[in-house]
Amino acid sequence: MxxxxxxxxxxxxxxxxxxxxxQSFYLRKNVVTIARELLGKMLITVFDxxxxxxxxxxxxxxxxxxxxxSHAYGGRRTNRTEVMYAxxxxxxxxxxxxxxxMFNVVTNVKDTPHAILIRAVEPVTGIETMLQRTGKPKADxxxxxxxxxxxxxxxxxxxxxxxxxxxxxxxxxxxxTVYSDEQVVATARIGVDYAGEHAxxxxxxxxxxxxxxxxxxx
DNA sequence: TCTATGATCCCCT
DNA sequence: GGGGATCATAGAT
Numbered sequence: 001m002x003x004x005x006x007x008x009x010x011x012x013x014x015x016x017x018x019x020x021x022x023q024s025f026y027l028r029k030n031v032v033t034i035a036r037e038l039l040g041k042m043l044i045t046v047f048d049x050x051x052x053x054x055x056x057x058x059x060x061x062x063x064x065x066x067x068x069x070s071h072a073y074g075g076r077r078t079n080r081t082e083v084m085y086a087x088x089x090x091x092x093x094x095x096x097x098x099x100x101x102m103f104n105v106v107t108n109v110k111d112t113p114h115a116i117l118i119r120a121v122e123p124v125t126g127i128e129t130m131l132q133r134t135g136k137p138k139a140d141x142x143x144x145x146x147x148x149x150x151x152x153x154x155x156x157x158x159x160x161x162x163x164x165x166x167x168x169x170x171x172x173x174x175x176x177t178v179y180s181d182e183q184v185v186a187t188a189r190i191g192v193d194y195a196g197e198h199a200x201x202x203x204x205x206x207x208x209x210x211x212x213x214x215x216x217x218x
Numbered sequence: 219t220c221t222a223t224g225a226t227c228c229c230c231t
Numbered sequence: 232g233g234g235g236a237t238c239a240t241a242g243a244t
Contacts (some may be wrong), residue, residue, distance in 0.1 A: 060236070069236070080229065098227035100237050117236060148237050158228095191236055214237095220244075231232090 017042045017053060018175030023166055026088030026107050031114040034107050035061035036205050039184060040177040043121055045154045045170050052129050052154050054121030054144050055177065057210045060189045061203040062104070064113040069195035072113035083162050084113035091170055093151065093161040100148030103156045105165065105172070119147045119190070119204070120212045121154075130154070146214040183208050190215060 021041070028034060036059075044053040062070040064084070071081045071094070083092045084106055092104040092115050108114040121144045123130055130136075130143055130153035144153045151157065156170065165171050186202040193199050206213045 062236075071236080076230095078230070094236085095228060097225080097235060097237050099225065102236060104236085119236085142239090146237065189236075194235085221242090223239100223241085225238090227235105229233105229235095 017044055017173040019173060020166070021172045021174060023087070023089045026105065026165070027109055028088070029108055029112075031061045031063055031107050031116060032203055034105075035059040035116045035203065036184065036186075038105070038116060038118070038172070039205055039207055040179045042124065042173045042175055043118060043150075043154065043170075044125075044173060045156060046168060047155050050126065050129055050155075052126030053124045054150070054154065055124055056118055056121050056172075057207040058118075058120035058213045059205050060117040060119055061205075062115045062117065063201075063203070064108070064115075067195070067201075068198040069189060069192040069201075070113070070115070072115075081113065084115055085111050086162070088114075089165045091156075091160055091163040091165060093156060093158050095158050096148070101151040101157045102147045103151045103154070103160075117147055118150055120145050120206075120210075120214050121150055122210065122212050123153065141211040143212075145212045179207055 038056050038059050041056050064070055064072045065075045072084045087110040088107040090106040092106050094102050096102050104115040104117050106115050123144050127139050134152050144150050163170050185206050185208050187204045188200050189204045
């Protein structure tokens with residue numbers, strides 16, 4: 001099977017997605033606010049000149065030391081979670097269930113381990129590449145639905161943990177798209193029952209009716 | 219449309 | 232040694 005070259009003019013393409021979020025966006029204190037604001041933003045990756053991008057439609061905030069659902073609950077600091085303590089604007093990627101890569105955005109200042117899990121995007125650019133990476137036969141709503149699929153389609157893996165989101169490998173951009181409060185719903189987070197009552201915190205944000213949003217049924 | 223299940227492996231206790 | 236910030240599929244309803 002012939003492999004597409006896909007080598008594009010990076011600077012031109014990059015420019016087309018709007019303004020790259022700068023570090024001040026990520027350094028803010030309220031991780032829940034940032035999670036809400038990430039809806040509608042573009043998540044872009046460029047690996048070996050191959051670009052893929054999607055619009056974020058589902059996020060989850062993890063509030064660090066006070067949040068039982070967070071890997072950094074109680075100030076836990078391990079090899080895996082060390083990256084969470086970096087300054088905002090860093091990628092935290094971990095392996096889940098032995099096979100799925102979860103891509104998170106670290107927020108807040110250094111040593112405050114907040115993070116936002118990107119749970120779903122709407123594919124925008126590089127759909128052919130996403131199909132190759134995921135091995136899916138066609139582009140349907142499952143292509144980038146759920147955090148495991150997002151990372152797979154965008155080519156993100158645990159080796160990218162610690163990557164700076166202000167560079168030209170993985171970054172998030174604002175192209176002016178804004179979802180109104182009527183289009184957005186806050187819900188409890190998924191798959192964190194072990195966190196007790198903290199699992200009920202309305203820290204998950206979804207774009208209402210978007211078919212790429214994970215969870216039950218469309 | 220739902221529930222159950224297997225895949226698969228790193229991390230932490 | 233146990234379980235997890237998941238996903239796809241199979242089979243029942």
